[in-house]
Amino acid sequence: MSEFLKALPKAELHLHIEGSLEPELMFALAKRNGVELPFATVDEVRAAYDFTDLQSFLDLYYQGMAVLQTPEDFYDLAMDYFRRAVADGVVHVELSFDPQGHLIRDIPLPVPFQGLTRAMREAEETLGLSTALIMSFLRDRSPEEALSVLTAAAPYYHLLSAVGLDSAERDHPPSLFQGVFEKAKALGLPRLAHAGEEGPASYVHEALTLLDVCRIDHGVRCLEDPAVVEELRIRRTPLTVCPLSNVRLKVVETMAEHPLPKLVEAGLVVTINSDDPAYFGGGMLANFTACQTAFGWSNDLFKTLARNALEAAFMTEERRAELLARLDALT
Ligand SMILES: Nc1ncnc2[nH]cnc12
Numbered sequence: 001m002s003e004f005l006k007a008l009p010k011a012e013l014h015l016h017i018e019g020s021l022e023p024e025l026m027f028a029l030a031k032r033n034g035v036e037l038p039f040a041t042v043d044e045v046r047a048a049y050d051f052t053d054l055q056s057f058l059d060l061y062y063q064g065m066a067v068l069q070t071p072e073d074f075y076d077l078a079m080d081y082f083r084r085a086v087a088d089g090v091v092h093v094e095l096s097f098d099p100q101g102h103l104i105r106d107i108p109l110p111v112p113f114q115g116l117t118r119a120m121r122e123a124e125e126t127l128g129l130s131t132a133l134i135m136s137f138l139r140d141r142s143p144e145e146a147l148s149v150l151t152a153a154a155p156y157y158h159l160l161s162a163v164g165l166d167s168a169e170r171d172h173p174p175s176l177f178q179g180v181f182e183k184a185k186a187l188g189l190p191r192l193a194h195a196g197e198e199g200p201a202s203y204v205h206e207a208l209t210l211l212d213v214c215r216i217d218h219g220v221r222c223l224e225d226p227a228v229v230e231e232l233r234i235r236r237t238p239l240t241v242c243p244l245s246n247v248r249l250k251v252v253e254t255m256a257e258h259p260l261p262k263l264v265e266a267g268l269v270v271t272i273n274s275d276d277p278a279y280f281g282g283g284m285l286a287n288f289t290a291c292q293t294a295f296g297w298s299n300d301l302f303k304t305l306a307r308n309a310l311e312a313a314f315m316t317e318e319r320r321a322e323l324l325a326r327l328d329a330l331t
């Protein structure tokens, strides 16, 4: 393990907190809440994480959420992740969550909000981590439902740094959510969207132009259309790329074939993230290390990518200056 990569002040901009649920905590919460799991052991759960595509992962991801029932469960989930992130040298975490994944199980909106924000406050006070919260809409459910969630979240707008768009991308283009995102914009909420993970480059263009997003989650398939690459380059829209996720979900076959070097060479604002670390073989340090092994990148390039993330993050200017100074001082 590279001491340099560990010491690099890493900001994580693309992390589904429900995707940080490790099998050990899944079992502990299942026991606490009397939830029956379709697995007998932790090893059996890990063995099931053999995905063929995004949907095969999402099926297990939504199933795993069944153990999350109380504010304490969400608090434990997030604190567990924050501790692992800090051990990886992460200094800032932007966690997204999927309220609809919980509402459809009759877990009301205050439950995740209370648990996650309590953990965020505690991590800021006791772990020296800064955090930001992103509320994501499920694109494989209706825009009407997303709009009603946005409306119901009114008491929590002050806790949100942004809204996002995730879940099954194929056949669920950003354009379907234009009205929802217009409402979010009118409310003053910054907007993000997953695009160009499994979906085509045109979805990246739609997210930029119709949803007016300030970052694209994944975006790797932009390379299939030079005009979209140029659009991203000129706008300097950051991409939150998740290399180990892309390998595990068969977006690419191997790390060696991952298009990250091409995205960097194209002059795009690239950042490295973990997506769903409990399911995809590791957190931020594992993702950075996989890039070092596959691409042999210099420390200077890793510093540039870490700087991209700090510059694109939702944090106070004071915190950003502190972390950029720490990055600059690293040799
Ligand atoms: N990689 C991913 N793509 C889309 N939706 C997700 N939800 C959790 N992880 C996701």
Ligand SMILES: [Zn+2]
Pocket (backbone or CB within 6 Å): 014, 016, 166, 194, 217, 275
């Ligand atoms: Zn994601």
